[in-house]
Amino acid sequence: MHLFSTETYIERRKNLKKIMKGGVLLFLGNEESSSNFKDNWYPFRQDSSFLYFFGLDVPGLAAVIDIDEDKEIIFGDELTTEQLVWHGDQPKLADLARAVGVAQTLPWKEAATYLAKASHRKIHYLPPYRPENCLKLMHWFHLHIDQLPLQVSEEFIKAVARLRSIKSEEEMVEITKAVNQTVQLHRKVMQLARPGMYEYELLGLVNGEALAGGGGLSFPPIITINGQTLHNHHYGNKLEEGRLLLADFGTESAMHYAGDITRTFPVGKQFSASQREIYEVVWNAHRAAIEALKPGVRFLDIHLLACKQLVEGLKTLGLMKGDVEEAVQQGAHALFFPCGLGHLMGLDVHDMEDLGEAIVGYTDELKKSSQFGLKSLRLGKELAKGQVLTVEPGIYFIPQLMDSWQAQNRCKDFIDYEKLEKYRTFGGIRIEDDFLITADGSRILGEPLETSPREVESLR
Numbered sequence: 001m002h003l004f005s006t007e008t009y010i011e012r013r014k015n016l017k018k019i020m021k022g023g024v025l026l027f028l029g030n031e032e033s034s035s036n037f038k039d040n041w042y043p044f045r046q047d048s049s050f051l052y053f054f055g056l057d058v059p060g061l062a063a064v065i066d067i068d069e070d071k072e073i074i075f076g077d078e079l080t081t082e083q084l085v086w087h088g089d090q091p092k093l094a095d096l097a098r099a100v101g102v103a104q105t106l107p108w109k110e111a112a113t114y115l116a117k118a119s120h121r122k123i124h125y126l127p128p129y130r131p132e133n134c135l136k137l138m139h140w141f142h143l144h145i146d147q148l149p150l151q152v153s154e155e156f157i158k159a160v161a162r163l164r165s166i167k168s169e170e171e172m173v174e175i176t177k178a179v180n181q182t183v184q185l186h187r188k189v190m191q192l193a194r195p196g197m198y199e200y201e202l203l204g205l206v207n208g209e210a211l212a213g214g215g216g217l218s219f220p221p222i223i224t225i226n227g228q229t230l231h232n233h234h235y236g237n238k239l240e241e242g243r244l245l246l247a248d249f250g251t252e253s254a255m256h257y258a259g260d261i262t263r264t265f266p267v268g269k270q271f272s273a274s275q276r277e278i279y280e281v282v283w284n285a286h287r288a289a290i291e292a293l294k295p296g297v298r299f300l301d302i303h304l305l306a307c308k309q310l311v312e313g314l315k316t317l318g319l320m321k322g323d324v325e326e327a328v329q330q331g332a333h334a335l336f337f338p339c340g341l342g343h344l345m346g347l348d349v350h351d352m353e354d355l356g357e358a359i360v361g362y363t364d365e366l367k368k369s370s371q372f373g374l375k376s377l378r379l380g381k382e383l384a385k386g387q388v389l390t391v392e393p394g395i396y397f398i399p400q401l402m403d404s405w406q407a408q409n410r411c412k413d414f415i416d417y418e419k420l421e422k423y424r425t426f427g428g429i430r431i432e433d434d435f436l437i438t439a440d441g442s443r444i445l446g447e448p449l450e451t452s453p454r455e456v457e458s459l460r
Contacts, residue, residue: 334373
């Protein structure tokens, strides 16, 4: 098991207690999750907030920080002799707990007893996303499933998000490991992809290399010639000359810190003229957004800056028209860019998304938009030193969306639908890199990966 120092976990919990001040803080670790029968499990992934505060990357645990009574307890069971036959000898729970600075452990069944005795006080828990943990909360607190979201502690969410949002130096070492492996793997895919291959052959390479690096993947990879589909997890297409291949994937370090990079490149040796034109529009937006990254600037405003850059470029190509500011204000750009510019990254590739974008990525004063496209921006609030995030502008030609908008005459003053027709089979282009917000700007993470059209073609 990979752990930071004992002091790291003690300090994290100490900082959390200072913010919360009182009550019982409940952390639910994850369990093994069955695939097609009980003992055939998906790869285990521990809950990221449990990892952050308690570090133990093993299933079947829960923990409490009882601020009022100054107690920290990890609940879990030792393996039985029969279980050891199948799983081998394992460290004792008490030894694991000591490694992360927790002195007290209790059997799993004692969790229900402890929480029942504390029921007259405030018990805080985070939003559950695993059905097993939903059932535990329903049983322990006598709740109907519809009541679970109502009992989630917003105060607790905000405190956890506040601490996890700013990365320490030791966290940056792990994130940089993940990003560097991601860069190396992207470069290998860009060098090896050839006409006649299938997408799943590249998927196999990515999976194998990620596991061989000692960690794994930070999310299901997107490796597709249909880059217009934003989260495309179909891998059955043959790579064909003249098409673009969009590869969006990242690896995790052994401690589960994430990397996340996207490159789009020609299946053949070179971009076609129209592919290069669209690629350069995205590349210009990517560079403009990167230059704007610094503490105190709202990521929402950087997103809108990138959108304006995309509109400017599409106007040059005759696909858009009219006033750039007004086009973005009315959301006309969302036909081509119906998603957000980026997201926080850390122990989760979309960091703390389980806690809720409205709280993690926004503030009480800055609410999420309901406008198509803009509502998919995961991060809008002011940036702060120590945050890690992605920048990933794109242009996507989505035939179904194009037909729907044209039938409605939507944004007809800003979009030339007639000229757009020849791009129906174009696909999509996205460029994505990872950044640390510094005191006066930002720093790209990992070894820089080829980005310009000429650099990309040099790998083909």
